[in-house]
Amino acid sequence: MLGWAVKSWSKKLGREATEADFEAITWRMYQSNQRVSAAEYLGAIEDLQAMSRDIAELFNTYDVWLTPTLCRDPAPLGYFAFTAEARDEHIRRLGEYSGFTSMFNATGQPAMTLPLQWGETGLPLGMQIIGRYADEATLFRLAGQLEEARPWSHRRPMVSA
Numbered sequence: 001m002l003g004w005a006v007k008s009w010s011k012k013l014g015r016e017a018t019e020a021d022f023e024a025i026t027w028r029m030y031q032s033n034q035r036v037s038a039a040e041y042l043g044a045i046e047d048l049q050a051m052s053r054d055i056a057e058l059f060n061t062y063d064v065w066l067t068p069t070l071c072r073d074p075a076p077l078g079y080f081a082f083t084a085e086a087r088d089e090h091i092r093r094l095g096e097y098s099g100f101t102s103m104f105n106a107t108g109q110p111a112m113t114l115p116l117q118w119g120e121t122g123l124p125l126g127m128q129i130i131g132r133y134a135d136e137a138t139l140f141r142l143a144g145q146l147e148e149a150r151p152w153s154h155r156r157p158m159v160s161a
Helices: 001-014 024-033 038-058 083-095 102-107 136-149
Strands: 065-067 111-118 124-131
Touching: 001 024, 024 065, 024 083, 038 102, 065 136, 124 136
Parallel strands: none
Antiparallel strands: 065 124, 111 124
């Protein structure tokens, strides 16, 4: 998708995309994308669709699925800074944090993150709630009920006070 999006915008802008147009990690992903064959891409889409169907089946039994948003407390600024030399470290760090959200980013299921707990530093610790396909209404109703039961709009971490 990234390769298609870059090519599409290049066409609309009437010029080729350059490294200067992107953050380092995005450019690196685009370059990597250019080495994927059409057959490999279609195989990956097939795998994603199979995984999506498997997850959808789970929701025949359950209305929502609750997970943490992050696998760890929020990272300090700069923790995810990307350089080509530290690519493997960057990917490892992303994996430390995004283990719960990436699956649902890929499947396209409705999901929301709510600040239902706070860490020792006062930063919110999100809870991700995932719903059935095309059932955003259940998530909105649940969010309203949770906010009423455990209000958070008055809370501000020290870094933003």
